Amino acid sequence: MAELHLLSPRGFRAAGVYAGIKTKQAPDVGLLVCDAPSPTAAAVFTTNRVIAAPVKVGREHLAESGGRIRAVVVNAGNANACTGRRGDKDARRMCQFAAGVAGCQEWEVLPSSTGIIGHMLPMDKVEHGIVDAGQNLGDSAEHALLFADAILTTDTRRKAAAVQFKVGRQTVTLAGVCKGSGMIGPRLSLKPKQATMLAYLTTDAKVPRALLSSLLQEASDESFNAVTVDDHASTNDTAAIIASGESGVAIGGREARKFAEALNEVCRSLAYQIAADGEGATKVVVVRVRGATSEHAARTMARAIANSPLVKCAMNGNDPNWGRIVSAAGFSGVEFDPGKCTLTLQGTTVFRNGQPVPFDDATVSESLRASEVVAELTCRLGKADATVWTCDLSKDYVTINADYHT
């Protein structure tokens, strides 16, 4: 069987073209179109108070269309954020052009932008790009790749995931692509919230809109909202899913769980890929907190650890300096008793019941020299667990972000 991709679910076409918005010559305008007669869609957006124009317009369109989104139009290289009324107008204009080439209504289009904040979109280029994309729509793997490339900024690789599951003899396919490398600390929500992470998911299942919305929020909480590169929630974060219904499988009742699991799996894979491709990252750091009093407490502690520059630098240097991990949990604001805690690094216990456990520095340091490092803090206070994915902090992160403007 051929490898699955964003356009494997039936009823979708896509394109990615170079319109000259990015400085480097790579696709920067993407268009995803659902050709099915009655698609449903859901989206979660940034919770930042400063909201980019496309997020504002996207939210309106989702409401106006009653969740019937038929196209997604994206540009990379410019975030269209902090751009005032002209920015709003430009985001609407992107939708008008996309509606024109996709054969739908303006309010059936979800717009997205990613890149630098505070610059007006070069609309001549954007408009030409959308027209160009409309002329290059297709449903091949190649088309899926071009769309996935068109949404990237400082990412070093494209990010995609897909799964299939059976309902009776019928097959449902669910796929997604995303971008995100820096300004990553999403807190996505159905309610207004902000980071630049973009994710687009397609499925050929038929899913009622309300169910699709709640499953997307649930999946986002366990995936995109659990990844952090620099904890900087952006003005543009968006994750959206369109269900074409073309598989003929209606999701509800018992299948809802099956669909939810497929959605969670795709979202988690995409989120992990974001951590792995974090700006300057040399490894993924998986922070697990177990035995907390609530999931919120576990997540808050895991997030404090994952966001500590000291922890991230230690991981970059393969340094088993675990005191930084314990102390980060300590300032998270969550009540816990260090005297009951155990911390393991790559399976080696380094701290137990408030005291250091002797270990061989060189051996543990060597174990940290891996593409994935797991730090696990067990609190012994309750039954709640949480996992947060991050990456190490390297000199390359500084290089990338001290010189981004040039």
Next chain:
Amino acid sequence: MAELHLLSPRGFRAAGVYAGIKTKQAPDVGLLVCDAPSPTAAAVFTTNRVIAAPVKVGREHLAESGGRIRAVVVNAGNANACTGRRGDKDARRMCQFAAGVAGCQEWEVLPSSTGIIGHMLPMDKVEHGIVDAGQNLGDSAEHALLFADAILTTDTRRKAAAVQFKVGRQTVTLAGVCKGSGMIGPRLSLKPKQATMLAYLTTDAKVPRALLSSLLQEASDESFNAVTVDDHASTNDTAAIIASGESGVAIGGREARKFAEALNEVCRSLAYQIAADGEGATKVVVVRVRGATSEHAARTMARAIANSPLVKCAMNGNDPNWGRIVSAAGFSGVEFDPGKCTLTLQGTTVFRNGQPVPFDDATVSESLRASEVVAELTCRLGKADATVWTCDLSKDYVTINADYHT
């Protein structure tokens, strides 16, 4: 007049000696003794849930002595944190030795430690160091410098400040030293709270204990608690003041404000020196938020901006990428209207009423090439202001913190 120093206030002696705890040969055990008959003292400690042994013991001693602290004993190179019962015992032992050489009670000694977490103190070296310090006490500028050096870890320079003011014809002197370069994001409080920042203040005013406590908390909120290098509140943060009363000036009534201003000035100077000597720092970044609805709101926004690695890298690269500043304020959790905001960078307006203001990139970038950069966000919602001091994020920060264990 000779320059003021930590031992200019009458009634104090100090020493700093090398005991072999630090890897590099530099003073690492400090002792500060107040010889006055009735000193008063106050201290604020970290709010981390993981509390180093000396903080625990110091809090107890402050309570037991009724605020009559007569000596401070400090070691650098080892934090005595996450060291369980043995750690507690070691911190008490430090106080016993200090009490012996200072001629006071064990519970009249405030202990501090700073350095790596999770290692047992080399007590043989610490004990010899304290005895050695006791034999080298003195009140000269040289003694003050040695004490200031003995508390440093990754700091590249010592930090000190002092002021004098008159009450009638009498002169009150207030002085302080501090350390802090990494793991800096103190939230100091009279109530249990954590970072490694240490500050010790001396004055020859006579100040009632309760007043001294409340003035120290107030001064800390506007200084130490407003500085962040990596937002990593430590297990050991401590700021303490001892008032010898030897000037003959009793503080109360009208003089309280005068004394508070002197204390605020010394603490602010020390906090600024911490930001300037932040690990890898090439400049101080002053983040000011004006016109917020409350001081808490202003401080929360300023702190979110100051802690953003993207903002800090941009400052390192002299990059006027102001969208990172506005978006950081946006995810701080504080309600505000970007459409009413103005942002200036070194006095140049770059964003006003939700829209970018054209500016010359090269000129503003050149203005960021300074030892102090001011970013000022005006919200136009209320009358509250706050200032937070931080530094840029450089490759050297990563070098220092990826290799600290070796």
